[in-house]
Amino acid sequence: MHITGNTVFIPGATSGIGLALALRLHDRGNTVIVGGRRTELLDRITAEHPGLHAVRIDTTDPDSIRIAAEQVLTEHPELNVLIPMAGIMRAEDWTTPDGFLATAEETVTTNLLGPIRLIGAFIEHLRSRPDATIVTVSSGLAFAPLRITPTYNATKAAIHMLSESIRLQLADTSVRVVELEPPAVRTDLMPGHAENETAMPLADFIDEVVQLIESHPEATEIQVETVKFLRYGEARGDYPQVVAALNQHDPHGK
Incomplete structure (x- = not known):
């Protein structure tokens, strides 16, 4: 992915990593469309950042995805980058169905079905572009x-x-698949996350992500240095130690 000259749609970009990345890509000369559920928030973002575009979308709703995709492609037919950013992160207690089942189902709908449906809504168009990119968003916790x-x-x-897997299927097309793998970042993804001193400051994370995109445009994974502790534990042979370190400050742990 090149750092400039793109038209980028980022569903889930009204706060946190999504909004910070949208603003930085906009500053680097890209046309950026942010997506979110709350129209008043979208209106405020576009008013505060002239030149940024916005589309209402609920990524848990297939009809909303279809309608938003039609609007984006009508207004921005040159779209060549999709970054499905929307996600939720919630604590669960698997010792009882009442402690996890509803949350688990909502998490799957938002974090997995949402990106799948978004890619499905845009893949035909992206394949028609001479140089297109899908940026998926996983996590060090993958x-x-x-x-x-x-x-x-x-x-x-x-x-x-x-x-x-889809990178393999799209290998002979004009569409590249790049995976962004954030570590813990100081956002409001979970209560207390923004004040977590062990998490990476948001501005530092975005700085490093943009630098990596610029210096390694052919990369298939965008990994800031901090996330490599989690990403490569199994390859290094210290996976049990990584898991123990990750969970040692867990207030819900045993």
């Missing part, structure tokens, strides 16, 4: 589990393998 978020971990592991 490679080492956090005890309190089993379904989040599982959906991100699924996104990793989905990325690997």
Whole structure:
């Protein structure tokens, strides 16, 4: 993926990593469309950042995805980058169905079905572009589990393998598949996350991501240095130690 000259749609870009990345890509000369559920929030973002575009979308709703895709492609037929960013991360207690089942189902719908449906809505158009990119968003937790978020971990592991698989299918097309693998970043993804001093500051994360995209445009995985502790534990042979370190400060742990 090249750092500039793109038309980029980022569903789930009204806060956190999604919004920060949208603003940085906009600053680097890309046309950026942010997507989210709350029209008042989208209106505020576009008012505060002239030149940024917005489309209402609920990535848990197939009809909303279809309608938003039609709007994006009508208004921005040059679209060549899709970044399905929307996601939720919630604690679960798997010792009882009441402690996890509803949350698990919602997490799968948002974190896995959402990106699959979004790619399905845009893949035909992206294949028609001479140079297109799908940027999936997994997590360091795709490679080492956090005890309190089993379904989040599982959906991100699924996104990793989905990325690997569709990259193979699209190898002979104009569409590249790039996987962004964030570590813990100071956002509001979970309560207390933004104040977590062990997490990476958001601005530092975006700085490093943009630098990696610019310096390695052919990369298939975007990995800031911090996430490599989780990403390569199994390959290094210290996976048990990685899991133990990841969960040692878990207040819900045993």
